[in-house]
Amino acid sequence: MISQQDKATVVAFQGDVDLESSPEARKILLAQLDGCDLLLVDMSEVNYIDSSGIASLVESFQTGRAKGKRFALVSVSEPALRVLQLARLDKVFDIHENVEAALAAG
Numbered sequence: 001m002i003s004q005q006d007k008a009t010v011v012a013f014q015g016d017v018d019l020e021s022s023p024e025a026r027k028i029l030l031a032q033l034d035g036c037d038l039l040l041v042d043m044s045e046v047n048y049i050d051s052s053g054i055a056s057l058v059e060s061f062q063t064g065r066a067k068g069k070r071f072a073l074v075s076v077s078e079p080a081l082r083v084l085q086l087a088r089l090d091k092v093f094d095i096h097e098n099v100e101a102a103l104a105a106g
Contacts, residue, residue: 005099044077057093
């Protein structure tokens with residue numbers, strides 16, 4: 001699901017972000033980067049994320065940074081956060097408690 005909140009585009013993922021769904025997730029994220037300054041990925045409903053899902057997030061983060069866009073994760077579910085922590089990506093991505101916190105961060 002894609003929505004606009006203030007100056008941000010919010011992409012909300014649900015269920016599993018895995019080998020089957022990550023190509024579509026990648027396509028959505030990269031497409032949204034062209035039309036916004038701030039892309040937030042709501043992961044509150046993500047039950048599972050594998051390395052292909054992580055790769056989609058990393059590619060989108062790097063592409064956004066190269067284009068001068070902000071990219072952040074919000075409302076990251078516990079299972080997804082554990083994977084990010086294992087990969088030490090919780091130190092790479094901006095992670096916020098919710099959309100409002102991400103917007104307040106500037």
